[in-house]
Amino acid sequence: MSTPLRLGTRGSTLAMAQSGQVADALTAATGRPVELVEVVTAGDRSSAPVHRLGVGVFVSALRDALTAGTIDLAVHSYKDLPTADAPGLHIAAVPPRQDPRDALIARDGRTLAELPPGSRIGTGALRRIAQLHALGLQLEVTPIRGNIDTRLGRVVGPDADLDAVVLARAGLVRIGRADVITETLDPMLMLPAPAQGALAVECRSDDHDLVELLAVLDHAPSRAAVVAERALLATLEAGCSAPVAAYAIIAEGEPASSAAEGDVVEEIYLRGAVISPDGTRDLRLSRTGTPADAAEIGKALAAELLELGADSILGQEGHAGPGTQQFGSTE
Numbered sequence: 001m002s003t004p005l006r007l008g009t010r011g012s013t014l015a016m017a018q019s020g021q022v023a024d025a026l027t028a029a030t031g032r033p034v035e036l037v038e039v040v041t042a043g044d045r046s047s048a049p050v051h052r053l054g055v056g057v058f059v060s061a062l063r064d065a066l067t068a069g070t071i072d073l074a075v076h077s078y079k080d081l082p083t084a085d086a087p088g089l090h091i092a093a094v095p096p097r098q099d100p101r102d103a104l105i106a107r108d109g110r111t112l113a114e115l116p117p118g119s120r121i122g123t124g125a126l127r128r129i130a131q132l133h134a135l136g137l138q139l140e141v142t143p144i145r146g147n148i149d150t151r152l153g154r155v156v157g158p159d160a161d162l163d164a165v166v167l168a169r170a171g172l173v174r175i176g177r178a179d180v181i182t183e184t185l186d187p188m189l190m191l192p193a194p195a196q197g198a199l200a201v202e203c204r205s206d207d208h209d210l211v212e213l214l215a216v217l218d219h220a221p222s223r224a225a226v227v228a229e230r231a232l233l234a235t236l237e238a239g240c241s242a243p244v245a246a247y248a249i250i251a252e253g254e255p256a257s258s259a260a261e262g263d264v265v266e267e268i269y270l271r272g273a274v275i276s277p278d279g280t281r282d283l284r285l286s287r288t289g290t291p292a293d294a295a296e297i298g299k300a301l302a303a304e305l306l307e308l309g310a311d312s313i314l315g316q317e318g319h320a321g322p323g324t325q326q327f328g329s330t331e
């Protein structure tokens, strides 16, 4: 029996679930045993609001442990990773992505359209707040935070005080709570966060054997989608808390007339949005291309959004400007 690989994880229900799922997949594919090592992050120890701490605190403790060699690999929710590269570390796999759409959890099984004006709907993410306002449904959007269980408790159970909350479908699926979802939101109405529903499996770049081993978990279409969405985010120089949304789909495209019979041509479709927090300014665009050009497509779509004035929308939110990395998820 080979020595177990040490997979560092936060202790939250979601982190433990997704780390366990990656550990199992890795063992199934390679026969290597994997042990989970809990890493307590500054974000878990503090009760300060996440927008003050920055979501980076959840990530950096895991990255420090990787660099120090106390763990061999880490699993992150990809949407929580800053767009800047981490020196000495490598994302060795992007496993098959979960459904990236947002989900509504509402009282009495209601859908968004069934919520009466004045309904209280909870979410902390600026991207979701902006899009809920843009719908013009006269919903009362209430900022909430905390882990998935805490946020669910605002609408399900004895302490419920809201009519609905919006959460990522992927997180609920991973912790086995997809049953509470009353509507999966159409991306045309509620475009997800860049990389939502995807995981990043990270290790040290110089750990060549492990880089090679982890490649079995990589899913090329999921990686291409994430590359496009995050290229858009990075080009807008926005962080994961900005009112920026992006969603890429890889689909079978129309083969060129010159293509040989049986050739499968893949196409990437990327949709991106920048919306002011009050929902009054709402820029949404799409673009298609080939998956090999995922990064260029993301950059090009961001450039189009900037031409239409995206920077002035982001500027309203204390846009940090070139060369800086914004942190601070309120999700």
Ligand SMILES: NCc1[nH]cc(CCC(=O)O)c1CC(=O)O
Pocket: 077, 078, 079, 080, 148, 166, 167, 168, 169, 170, 171, 172, 195, 196, 197, 198, 329, 331
């Ligand atoms: N920032 C919080 C966060 N980070 C990852 C997920 C779960 C879904 C995913 O992997 O994208 C969530 C919860 C949510 O947004 O509801």
